[in-house]
Amino acid sequence: MLTNTEKVDEPKIEEVPYKSSSKSADVVKFLTEEFQGGVEQAKALSEKMIDDESKPFEYKYQARKILQALNAKLKEFQSVDEHKQSPLLTLTNSLLSFKLGVNFFDCEEFHDAEKNLQHSLDLFEQLPHSLRDKHLNTLQDIYNHIGITHCNRGNHEKGMPYLQKASELYERLRGEERYQSEDALQSQDNAQWREMEEASTQRVSEGKTPLIIVGGFDKGRLEKNQTMTLFYLAQVHTKLGNNELAVQNCADTMQRQLSTGDYQLKDWSINCVNIAEYFIKNGHLAQAEYCLLSALAILPSEATLKKKLRATLQMQLARYYLERLTVGAAFFKEGRSMDKEKISKQFVEFTPLKGKVKEFTAIVESIKDFKSIEDAKTLFRLANTQFKRALEYFKLDGRVTEHVQMQQDVSKLYKQLSMLESEKERFIAMQERRVAILEPLLGELNPKAYEVMTIEMAVELADVYSAMFDVIYEDHQAKGTKPKQAEADVMNKHGENSIKQGKYAREIILKKEEKYDYAQAILNLTLSIARIYSKLYSRDERVMLGHLEQSFREYEWLEKFMKDFMVERKMTSLADLPQGMAEPFRMMKEMVELLPVKIGKLNAKLTLQGK
Numbered sequence: 001m002l003t004n005t006e007k008v009d010e011p012k013i014e015e016v017p018y019k020s021s022s023k024s025a026d027v028v029k030f031l032t033e034e035f036q037g038g039v040e041q042a043k044a045l046s047e048k049m050i051d052d053e054s055k056p057f058e059y060k061y062q063a064r065k066i067l068q069a070l071n072a073k074l075k076e077f078q079s080v081d082e083h084k085q086s087p088l089l090t091l092t093n094s095l096l097s098f099k100l101g102v103n104f105f106d107c108e109e110f111h112d113a114e115k116n117l118q119h120s121l122d123l124f125e126q127l128p129h130s131l132r133d134k135h136l137n138t139l140q141d142i143y144n145h146i147g148i149t150h151c152n153r154g155n156h157e158k159g160m161p162y163l164q165k166a167s168e169l170y171e172r173l174r175g176e177e178r179y180q181s182e183d184a185l186q187s188q189d190n191a192q193w194r195e196m197e198e199a200s201t202q203r204v205s206e207g208k209t210p211l212i213i214v215g216g217f218d219k220g221r222l223e224k225n226q227t228m229t230l231f232y233l234a235q236v237h238t239k240l241g242n243n244e245l246a247v248q249n250c251a252d253t254m255q256r257q258l259s260t261g262d263y264q265l266k267d268w269s270i271n272c273v274n275i276a277e278y279f280i281k282n283g284h285l286a287q288a289e290y291c292l293l294s295a296l297a298i299l300p301s302e303a304t305l306k307k308k309l310r311a312t313l314q315m316q317l318a319r320y321y322l323e324r325l326t327v328g329a330a331f332f333k334e335g336r337s338m339d340k341e342k343i344s345k346q347f348v349e350f351t352p353l354k355g356k357v358k359e360f361t362a363i364v365e366s367i368k369d370f371k372s373i374e375d376a377k378t379l380f381r382l383a384n385t386q387f388k389r390a391l392e393y394f395k396l397d398g399r400v401t402e403h404v405q406m407q408q409d410v411s412k413l414y415k416q417l418s419m420l421e422s423e424k425e426r427f428i429a430m431q432e433r434r435v436a437i438l439e440p441l442l443g444e445l446n447p448k449a450y451e452v453m454t455i456e457m458a459v460e461l462a463d464v465y466s467a468m469f470d471v472i473y474e475d476h477q478a479k480g481t482k483p484k485q486a487e488a489d490v491m492n493k494h495g496e497n498s499i500k501q502g503k504y505a506r507e508i509i510l511k512k513e514e515k516y517d518y519a520q521a522i523l524n525l526t527l528s529i530a531r532i533y534s535k536l537y538s539r540d541e542r543v544m545l546g547h548l549e550q551s552f553r554e555y556e557w558l559e560k561f562m563k564d565f566m567v568e569r570k571m572t573s574l575a576d577l578p579q580g581m582a583e584p585f586r587m588m589k590e591m592v593e594l595l596p597v598k599i600g601k602l603n604a605k606l607t608l609q610g611k
Helices: 022-046 058-078 087-106 110-124 129-152 156-174 191-205 219-239 243-260 265-281 285-297 307-334 340-344 360-366 373-391 400-418 424-444 451-479 485-510 515-535 541-568 582-608
Strands: none
Touching: 022 058, 022 087, 022 191, 058 087, 087 110, 087 129, 110 129, 129 156, 129 219, 156 219, 219 243, 243 265, 265 285, 265 307, 285 307, 285 340, 285 360, 307 373, 307 400, 373 400, 400 424, 400 451, 424 451, 451 485, 451 515, 485 515, 515 541, 515 582, 541 582
16 A cells, blocks of 8 residues: 655545635635636647747746746635634645646755645545545546655655556546546535536536546546556566566557557557567577567658668668577577477557558567578568668668668578588588678778777777688698698688787777777787787698697787786786686686697697708
C-alpha cells in the first residue's frame, strides 16, 4: 500500500447535507462561473504556443496567477463557519492544488510541484467515497504526477509507489461497471450538487464542456493515463536496474500507443530498436526480430517517405542478422546448441500489426542451430540485403560515420562466414573481399577528423592481412613443407601489409595524450607485428635473421612501453595489470628472453657457413 509520509493530519470530512442560504448560492455561482471560467482560461494559456523563446513559461506564469486568485477566493468561502467542513469546497481545494502542482511541474519547479500535488492528494483522501468517485480520473492523474515529480528529482524509489498506485487504480477501474457505463455513478443527494449537475448538463447541451467540479468518468483519459503510468514505470525500472520489468513496461506502453494511434512514428520505431537491443543482449532473438520488423511495418508504404528512418531500421535489422550469424557460427564451431527457451520467450505482440508482420511463431521456427555453412549463408544474405538498402541512403558523401560503420559490419559478415569455411582458397577470397571493402574507405578518411574510426579500420585491416598470412603459413607447417617462391611472395605480402596497418594504427595512438588508455591495443598490435616478423619466409637465412632481429626489436620496444605504462598507472606487479593483459605480457617477456637465443644460434650457424 502507498504510504503518504507528508500527509496532512486532518480529520476525515464527513458528508453532510448542505443548507440552502445566500452563502450556498454564492458557492454554486463561484463553482459554476468563476471557478469554471478561470480554470478554462488557465488551461488555454498553458497550452498556448510561446511567442518568445527566451520566455518559455510566460503563459504558464499567467495561468498560475489565475489559479492562485481562484485559490484565494476559495479560502474566503472556507473561512465562513458554514463551509469549513464542506466536502464540495475540499474537493475544489484538491482540484486547484492539483492544477497548481501541474503548473509548477510544467515550469520545472519540482519542489513546489511536489508540495501542491501532495496537498491535493491529502485533501482528496478526506473526501467521502460518493464524491471521490466522481473524480477517479483526477486521482489517477495525481498519483502519476506525484510519481513523475519524485522521479524527476532523482527519487525513483519514492516515486515508484505512486506510479504503482496509479496502475492499481487503473486495473480496479477497468474491471468495474463504471468502466463500461459512465451513468453508473449516482448523484450527490443535496441541493447544491443537483443544481450543478443540472447546470453541467445544460452546458453540454449547448456544446460547452461539462463543469469541472461535477467530474465524471472518461474511459479515454483512463487509458491514456495508464499509458503514461507504464511509460514512467519503464523509466523508473531502468534507473533501478530492473531491466526485464523496464522492457516489459516499455513494450506494454508501445502496444497501447499503437492500439490508440497516439504515438509519434519516429519515437515508436526507435523504441522498437531500443527494446530489440535488450532482447538481443539477453538471447530473446525472436522477440528482437519481431520488434524490428514491426518498426518497419508501420512506415508508409511509399519508399520515398521517411527515408532516413527507413534506412536506420534496415541498418538495425541487418545488425540483428549479423548478431545471429555471429552467435550461430560460434555455437556451430563449439558444437553447442542455442537456448530455445530464451529464443522463443515472448514479451509483447502488437495486435494492430497482425497480418503486416511475420507471425511470432514463424520467427521462432526460423531461428535454428546451424547444420552447415549453408545455414550461415542464409543469414549472411539477409543481413547483406538490408545493409545494401540502408547504404543507398547512408552514402559516404555526407553520412560518413554511418556509412563507414556499416561497411565495417559488412566486413564482419564475411569474417563470420569465413570462420566456417574449410577451404583455404575460399577463406582467403573472403578476406580479400574484406580488404576490398575497407582499404579504399581508409584511404578516404581524414585521420584527424575521424581518428578513432581510422584506428579501428587500420586494426581490422591488420587483422585481415594477418589471417591470410596465417592460413598459408599454418597450411605449410601442418604439411611439413616450404612454400614455393610465388606462394611465399603472396604470404609475405600479406604479412607485410598486416605489419604496415598495425604500425599505422599504433602511430596514431602513440600521438595521443591518453595513449596509455590504449595500452591493451598497443600490446596486441605489437605482439602481432613481432610475431609476423618472426615468421616471414625467405630461402636466404641471412634475410630470415634480419626478420628475427626486427621481431626482437618490436618485443624490446613493447617491454619498455609496458614498463612506462605500469609506472604511469602505479602498478608494481603482474597482478596489477587489467584483465586480459597479463597473459600477453607474460608472452612478451618470454619472447624477450627466448628470441635472442634463437638469433644467436642462427647467427653462429651463418658465421660457421661463412655467410
